[in-house]
Amino acid sequence: MLEPSHNDELPVIPGKRYFTIGEVSELCAVKPHVLRYWEQEFPNLKPVKRRGNRRYYQREDVILIRQIRSLLYDQGYTIGGARQRMSGEDDELGNGDYQLMIRQMITELEEVLHVLNA
Numbered sequence: 001m002l003e004p005s006h007n008d009e010l011p012v013i014p015g016k017r018y019f020t021i022g023e024v025s026e027l028c029a030v031k032p033h034v035l036r037y038w039e040q041e042f043p044n045l046k047p048v049k050r051r052g053n054r055r056y057y058q059r060e061d062v063i064l065i066r067q068i069r070s071l072l073y074d075q076g077y078t079i080g081g082a083r084q085r086m087s088g089e090d091d092e093l094g095n096g097d098y099q100l101m102i103r104q105m106i107t108e109l110e111e112v113l114h115v116l117n118a
Contacts, residue, residue, distance in 0.1 A: 010066065012111045018048070018056040028065045038068055041079050044086060067100045
């Protein structure tokens with residue numbers, strides 16, 4: 001498996017409602033088996049399951065997975081540390097989730113601006 005780095009440019013998340021595990025895998029640069037493992041480790045990550053137990057992720061799930069990926073791969077958190085960070089337990093103000101979401105939104109807006117300027 002390629003080691004992700006913080007310099008990797010993740011693709012812009014398309015404006016659709018549901019994503020398959022394969023699509024999320026590509027959008028987040030994470031293998032499908034890792035996504036399934038993270039579902040067990042992060043209670044907030046709950047894709048909709050439909051026919052044949054197939055997973056369908058929503059936009060919020062994709063953003064959450066990118067946040068988890070950033071904590072684990074870019075910032076060096078352990079699974080337990082990332083879980084705490086996502087729940088805000090180690091953040092005195094309880095706004096760790098908001099900071100991560102804002103960072104993700106800024107990244108996405110910069111990507112959109114880049115596409116518009118191209």
